[in-house]
Amino acid sequence: MKQRLGVIVGVIAAFLVGTFAMYGTASAAGDASSSATKTKQQKKLESNVKSAKKKANKTCKKVKKAKGKKAKKQAKKRCKKAKNNVKKQQKKLNQYKAAQYFDVCKHGCKYRTVQKGADAAGTWQEKTKRKATVRVQPGTYVEGVFLDGRNPNYNYNGLTIMGVTSKKKPASNPKGVILEGENAKTIVDGNPQVANNAIEGRSIIGLVMKNMWARHYQNNTFFVWAGHDGTERCADYTMDNLLSTDTRSYGFFARNCYGGTIENSEGYHHGDSALYVGETPCDSEDWTNRTHAADRTPCQANPDWTVIKNVKSHANVLGYSGTNSKYVEIKDSAFYNNGAGVVPNTLDSEKFEPSGWLKIHDNDIFWNNYNYYSTGSAFQTVATIGDVNYPIGIGVVLYGTDSVQVYDNNIFGNEKWGAATFSGPELFDVNEGSDAMNMNNQFVDNNMGRDGVDPNGNYDFFSDYSGGSNCWQGNTAGSTFAPGNGSVPVSTIYPDSCPQPVVGKLDVQAVELNAGLQINWGSYKDDGDPSNGPGDADTIFGYSTQHPPQRQECSMTVNTPHPAYMDYVEDRADPVNCL
Numbered sequence: 001m002k003q004r005l006g007v008i009v010g011v012i013a014a015f016l017v018g019t020f021a022m023y024g025t026a027s028a029a030g031d032a033s034s035s036a037t038k039t040k041q042q043k044k045l046e047s048n049v050k051s052a053k054k055k056a057n058k059t060c061k062k063v064k065k066a067k068g069k070k071a072k073k074q075a076k077k078r079c080k081k082a083k084n085n086v087k088k089q090q091k092k093l094n095q096y097k098a099a100q101y102f103d104v105c106k107h108g109c110k111y112r113t114v115q116k117g118a119d120a121a122g123t124w125q126e127k128t129k130r131k132a133t134v135r136v137q138p139g140t141y142v143e144g145v146f147l148d149g150r151n152p153n154y155n156y157n158g159l160t161i162m163g164v165t166s167k168k169k170p171a172s173n174p175k176g177v178i179l180e181g182e183n184a185k186t187i188v189d190g191n192p193q194v195a196n197n198a199i200e201g202r203s204i205i206g207l208v209m210k211n212m213w214a215r216h217y218q219n220n221t222f223f224v225w226a227g228h229d230g231t232e233r234c235a236d237y238t239m240d241n242l243l244s245t246d247t248r249s250y251g252f253f254a255r256n257c258y259g260g261t262i263e264n265s266e267g268y269h270h271g272d273s274a275l276y277v278g279e280t281p282c283d284s285e286d287w288t289n290r291t292h293a294a295d296r297t298p299c300q301a302n303p304d305w306t307v308i309k310n311v312k313s314h315a316n317v318l319g320y321s322g323t324n325s326k327y328v329e330i331k332d333s334a335f336y337n338n339g340a341g342v343v344p345n346t347l348d349s350e351k352f353e354p355s356g357w358l359k360i361h362d363n364d365i366f367w368n369n370y371n372y373y374s375t376g377s378a379f380q381t382v383a384t385i386g387d388v389n390y391p392i393g394i395g396v397v398l399y400g401t402d403s404v405q406v407y408d409n410n411i412f413g414n415e416k417w418g419a420a421t422f423s424g425p426e427l428f429d430v431n432e433g434s435d436a437m438n439m440n441n442q443f444v445d446n447n448m449g450r451d452g453v454d455p456n457g458n459y460d461f462f463s464d465y466s467g468g469s470n471c472w473q474g475n476t477a478g479s480t481f482a483p484g485n486g487s488v489p490v491s492t493i494y495p496d497s498c499p500q501p502v503v504g505k506l507d508v509q510a511v512e513l514n515a516g517l518q519i520n521w522g523s524y525k526d527d528g529d530p531s532n533g534p535g536d537a538d539t540i541f542g543y544s545t546q547h548p549p550q551r552q553e554c555s556m557t558v559n560t561p562h563p564a565y566m567d568y569v570e571d572r573a574d575p576v577n578c579l
Contacts, residue, residue: 039130045093052089056082100130103168105137114179114199115145115187118161122147122154131158135168136212138176144186144195144217145179149203150232156204163211171211174243174265181217181247197223198244203232213243220247221267225255228285228351235259235304245269246379250276251316256351257281259304259327266312269379273321273343274313277306279350280326288353289402290435293505299352303327315370315571317381317390318343323350329359334366337571339392341368341414346400346424346436353435356402365395366413366454367562367570373550376574389549391540392416393457393556400424400436400510403502407444411456413565415556417482418448418456422464422518422540425510437510438467442498445474454565457557458482464540465493465515468508469500482538485516493517554578 038046060079066072102124103109104117111117114136121132147156163177164170171177184195198214198221201207207224214221221244226234234257244251244267251267251274254260258281267274282299304327311333313319319335320342322328328344335341342365346354371392372379381390391397393416398404400423411418424436449455461472462482472479472494481494493515512518519541536542537555546552553576562570 041130042093042096045089045096048089049086049093052082052086056086100132101168102132102134103137104134104141105166106139109137113143114141114161115143118145118147118156118159119154121159122156125157125159126153126155129155131160133160133162135162135164136177137164137166137168138171140178140180142180142182142184144181144184144197145199146186146188146197147199147201147204147207149201149205156201156207158206158208159204160208160210161199161212162208172241174211174213174241177212179212179214179221181215184217194218197221199223200225201234201237202226203234204237205233205235206237208238208240209242210238210240211242213245215243215245215247217247220250220253222251223253224257224260225253226257226281228256230285233258237261238263240264243267244274247271250274250321252276254306255279257306258300260306262306262308262311264310268313268315270316271379271381272316273318274316274338275308275311275320276322277308277325277328278321278323279352280306280324280328282352285351288351288435289356289437289505290353296502296504299326299357303357305329307331309333314338315378317372317379319365319368321345322355323347324352325355326352326357329361331359331362334364334568335395336364336367336568337370338368339370339372339390340394340397341365342395343397343399344401344404345397348435354400354402354437356404356440358401358404360396360404360406361408363409364565365409365411366565367568368395369393369413369415369553369556369558369560370571371550371553371573371576373548374553374573374576378571378573389544389546389552391544392552394418394420395456396420398422398438398441400438401441402437403440405442405444407442407446409446410450411446411448411460412450412454413456413559413562415457415558416543416552417458417462418460419443419446420462420540421470422462423466423510423512425466425518435505437505437508438464439469439503439505439508440500441470443470443472443475444498446476448476448479450563450565451476452478454563455559456480457559458555461494462517462540463493464512464517466508466510466512466518467503469503471495471498471500473498482517484538488515550576551578 059082063075066075102117102121104111117134121134179198185192186195196219201224203226222239224234224237226232237260239262242265246269248271251270252262253276256279306328308330309332313335314337316338319338322344344355395411395414396419398421421438423438448460459482460479481490483490519539
């Protein structure tokens with residue numbers, strides 16, 4: 001996350017930068033015998049085994065039919081020879097398949113660290129042009145793993161790193177294989193350095209990570225990315241059945257990657273977000289909504305989607321964050337007990353503005369009220385600069401997004417707003433050219449407040465009335481909307497028919513001061529006294545400038561304990577004295 005020092009509202013933007021480990025049966029995607037990973041050679045060897053068995057079966061049936069002692073003896077000899085050929089062909093196949101595995105364990109394996117096992121696999125893949133699997137047996141591995149796809153001596157494309165049982169079977173519970181960040185080192189160019197990440201994969205296509213628990217790292221746990229020099233590419237990664245906890249920044253982190261999957265995983269206690277997908281690359285390196293404002297040329301002509309499904313994200317600053325993220329589908333997941341739940345956002349500190357073209361659906365987004373500024377918090381934010389603090393109490397935050405669809409979610413028990421959408425105007429010194437534009441977003445058929453059982457706090461929906469063509473349709477009857485100062489009708493601020501006619505960046509404005517839903521930062525002078533901040537808690541930027549920061553809770557409609565929901569447990573820091 002790149003924070004803009006000295007710019008108050010740049011800091012509020014910075015907060016925006018950024019499973020249930022179901023512990024069920026782990027998938028066998030890393031099994032080298034699966035059809036998805038079979039090479040031509042493996043298929044040929046399997047065919048040889050099949051043919052040998054067929055021939056042996058046919059040959060051995062002739063033993064019973066043979067007449068005479070001599071004929072029967074010859075038939076038995078041919079049968080034995082055919083059976084031996086089956087064994088021979090099966091042995092060749094087994095040897096071929098076994099070569100694809102690189103086993104890591106604390107005692108008795110060739111490799112004692114994940115790094116050494118992965119490097120050996122990468123060397124082997126480069127030599128054979130085949131895919132390998134690193135099988136990590138139970139234990140605690142104090143290390144940071146760095147896989148550099150730019151190194152010509154290694155080929156990590158398609159590599160699988162997976163936790164297994166002591167019998168080398170896929171581990172259903174990720175807690176058996178632990179990647180420990182405390183006192184861990186990463187070897188970079190032969191030199192040991194503090195381990196910032198559990199596994200970092202740079203410029204790799206098809207990296208698979210499964211069945212592990214990573215914790216206590218300086219920055220992130222499972223991190224994939226690519227640089228921008230035109231030679232690197234990150235794509236089609238898989239993070240499955242993983243647990244990420246207790247890092248300073250992120251958990252599952254993908255930046256500048258074409259597509260991927262994060263599933264069946266859990267993350268908690270991160271100083272930013274448990275899940276981050278950002279800086280989604282475009283067909284052109286210079287693409288932004290500014291350079292293509294007139295023609296609305298898409299970022300990717302044929303989008304490569306990232307899918308996040310069946311995850312639990314709880315007790316983090318943000319459940320999900322993604323700066324300039326696009327083509328991400330978030331579904332069938334739970335975001336709860338975070339400061340804020342799902343937070344895609346737009347910042348010009350990263351490439352490929354804006355964030356947009358996302359699908360957020362069929363999720364439970366609730367109880368995102370964790371006041372980590374208060375005493376008793378189990379985690380802290382990465383940093384706070386100036387007078388602006390990260391906001392809490394919001395389920396869904398769309399900051400400067402374009403064409404995000406939020407539908408069929410359960411959004412309840414968030415004590416400030418259920419869902420908020422707003423711009424980051426140039427007036428606020430957040431983004432040059434007002435690229436963070438609130439437009440073409442849709443909120444459709446969401447169940448707000450569990451039909452009255454567990455309402456969202458102040459309002460179900462907040463919009464700053466900037467941008468245009470946002471809409472709210474088919475959400476729970478009786479949903480509530482932040483009204484502003486009353487000068488603009490609520491029905492005008494929140495149109496109830498979706499979709500609205502599509503607008504472009506040149507068609508609308510990021511600044512809208514008439515409705516009373518934006519702070520006029522142009523008139524705000526920072527004299528160094530935090531108590532003189534804008535302070536209007538009915539607007540998003542005013543709300544986030546409450547001082548001290550834990551007093552944000554004082555403008556929330558606190559309702560604890562919340563009514564029980566399934567087997568989830570509400571988690572909070574110590575309550576704040578608002579007197």
